[in-house]
Amino acid sequence: MRMPVGSGPDDASTDGPRKPGPTFSVIINNYNYRTFLPEAVESILRQTYEDYELIIVDDGSTDGSVAYIESLGGDLILVLTDRRGQARACLEAFRHARGRYIYFLDADDVAFEGLLSAAALAVVDEPAKVQFRLVPTDAEGRPFADPTPAITAEHDAAKQRAEIYRTGMPLSPPTSGNIFHRRVLEAIGDIPYETAIDGITILAAPFLGAVVSIPESLGAYRVHGLGHSAHANPLDAGRIGRDRERFSGRINHLNRVLETLRPSARPVREAEGFFYHWDCVTLEAAVKGQVIGPRAILAFVARLLAEHGLTRFSLRKLAWLIIAVAAPGPVKLRYVRARMNPWPRRRVQHPPALEGR
Numbered sequence: 392m393r394m395p396v397g398s399g400p401d402d403a404s405t406d407g408p409r410k411p412g413p414t415f416s417v418i419i420n421n422y423n424y425r426t427f428l429p430e431a432v433e434s435i436l437r438q439t440y441e442d443y444e445l446i447i448v449d450d451g452s453t454d455g456s457v458a459y460i461e462s463l464g465g466d467l468i469l470v471l472t473d474r475r476g477q478a479r480a481c482l483e484a485f486r487h488a489r490g491r492y493i494y495f496l497d498a499d500d501v502a503f504e505g506l507l508s509a510a511a512l513a514v515v516d517e518p519a520k521v522q523f524r525l526v527p528t529d530a531e532g533r534p535f536a537d538p539t540p541a542i543t544a545e546h547d548a549a550k551q552r553a554e555i556y557r558t559g560m561p562l563s564p565p566t567s568g569n570i571f572h573r574r575v576l577e578a579i580g581d582i583p584y585e586t587a588i589d590g591i592t593i594l595a596a597p598f599l600g601a602v603v604s605i606p607e608s609l610g611a612y613r614v615h616g617l618g619h620s621a622h623a624n625p626l627d628a629g630r631i632g633r634d635r636e637r638f639s640g641r642i643n644h645l646n647r648v649l650e651t652l653r654p655s656a657r658p659v660r661e662a663e664g665f666f667y668h669w670d671c672v673t674l675e676a677a678v679k680g681q682v683i684g685p686r687a688i689l690a691f692v693a694r695l696l697a698e699h700g701l702t703r704f705s706l707r708k709l710a711w712l713i714i715a716v717a718a719p720g721p722v723k724l725r726y727v728r729a730r731m732n733p734w735p736r737r738r739v740q741h742p743p744a745l746e747g748r
Contacts (some may be wrong), residue, residue, distance in 0.1 A: 412489025414514070414568070415443035420481050420588070421498035425454040427613065428498045430532070430664055431465065434610075435496065440507035444468065448484035450475055456498075476586030485576050492521075493571050495588055500525070500567040501532070501611040503745070509609055510570050519548070519600030520593075521570040522563055523609040526745060530615035534745055538608040540564055546604040551597035556657070558698050559642060559665040563593045566667030567610050575599055578648055585633075594645045598653050611745060626727060628678040635671035638662050666694035670708070673715045674730065677723040683716055 396733055417435050421428055435445055447460050448470040460469050468487055472480040475729075481495055496502055513521045525539035540562050551561035563569065566589040578599055579591050596602060639662035649656045662668045669691040676683045691712055699705045714726050 392512060400507065401513060401661045412491065412574060413442045413444050414511060415440075415492050415494055416485075416488035416490030416573075417443050417445050417494045417496060417502075417507075418481060418484045418488065419445070419447045419496045419498055420450070420477055420484070420566075421447060421452060421456055421460075422450040422477070422480075423452045423454045423456065424498040425452065425456045425459060427500075428456055428459060430501055431498050432460075434502040434504070437502055437504045438502070440511050442511070443507055444488070444490060446484050446487055446585050448472060448481040450477070471479060475641075478582040478586050478588045478590075481588040482576070482582065485573075488573070491517075491573060493573055493576055495566050495569070495571075496610075497565075497567050497613075499613045499614070499615065500652045501528075502567070503609050503611070506609040509605055509607070513603040513605060514572075516601065517572065518603045519572050520596035521603045521605065522546075523566045523568055523605040523607060524693055525564050525610045525612035526608045528611045528613050528745070530613065532611065532613070532745075534611070535614075539612070540568075540603045543606050544604055546602070548597035548600065548602040551602055555594060555597070555645075555659060559638065559659070559662070559667050561597065562591060563589075565589055565612060567612060569593065569596075571596060572600060578652055579644065582644070585637035587637070590637065590641045591644045591648075592639055595648050598645075598656060626678055626724060626731075627693070628675050631671055631675045631678060631731075635662075635668060638665075638667055638671070663690075664694070666691070666708075667696050669694055674727055677715045677727050680720055688712065690718065 403465055415744065417432055419428070419435070432447070434443075435443075445467040447467060449457050449460060449473040450472045457469075457471070460467075470487055471483045472483050475483065480585060485493060488665060491507065492510070494507075494510070509523070510521050522542065524540065524542065526534045526538050527536040528534050542562060542564075551563070554561040568588075569592070575592055575596050579595055582588070582591060642659055642662045646658045669687060672687050673683055673691060676687075692709070695705055695708050711730065715723060718726075
């Protein structure tokens with residue numbers, strides 16, 4: 392059924408008492424992904440666990456997506472927004488959600504049929520987040536790389552908090568590899584500074600409760616040329632600059648959440664105190680053909696060694712810095728392409744088969 396934006400059911404409000412709802416609210420977020428959307432929808436309808444509701448939020452598609460969704464019928468909830476960006480569209484859909492746990496599935500990704508069953512076992516003790524691996528696939532759904540990220544069952548909230556304090560971000564899958572307790576969404580409020588839903592949610596969750604990591608692959612993450620992520624246009628200097636700015640927005644947002652809900656927690660240092668900020672500075676300068684100044688060079692090296700020590704990762708980053716400072720423009724741009732789109736070099740000779748399809 393179609394739900395008018397801004398007028399969700401009384402029992403979906405995050406204020407006041409709610410009627411009992413399902414364990415999971417699955418929110419498929421879509422914008423002009425009519426090509427992939429049916430597979431995402433079918434992957435939810437095939438779930439072996441049935442205590443869920445399905446919400447699809449369409450953020451102003453012009454490719455026939457809405458007509459397709461309306462043709463499905465059934466009990467699904469359709470929420471229409473008008474180019475708010477993924478984050479705010481997902482938050483609008485959350486207003487209509489009744490589940491204790493919220494699963495945001497990108498419309499170009501796929502959930503394996505046992506995903507919700509595995510998650511149901513993991514939420515018994517009410518963690519703030521459940522995360523799991525995803526199998527990278529190409530546009531046709533063929534796996535081409537090892538499951539990501541390399542999380543283990545020991546990757547808990549304490550470990551993620553330590554990673555955030557050290558590097559500004561935890562090891563976490565992208566949107567479709569996370570399920571959040573609704574209290575996480577209630578705690579973060581609005582996201583006015585970026586369009587991604589998997590930013591502040593991933594940062595805030597380990598401060599708001601336990602994190603359960605499932606080392607198995609429970610879904611597929613599609614990598615394709617139609618994507619809205621950076622790898623689709625690696626030489627977009629504006630995009631790199633926005634990545635730097637949204638990183639700062641996430642850190643500031645997290646500190647506001649901590650100040651309000653976890654005042655005893657140590658605040659996270661400002662964005663310029665992290666290596667990621669200075670890495671973005673070098674990438675942006677390389678794409679624009681600008682000279683990287685001494686301050687940026689020193690900050691890049693200092694933060695890199697402080698956060699990662701002298702490791703293979705650090706050596707690769709130092710090699711990039713030398714290229715960014717001294718190499719000819721075409722060489723810099725070639726390396727930027729490789730940096731911003733890592734998937735070709737992650738391909739494996741014998742990729743894993745898709746599980747649970």
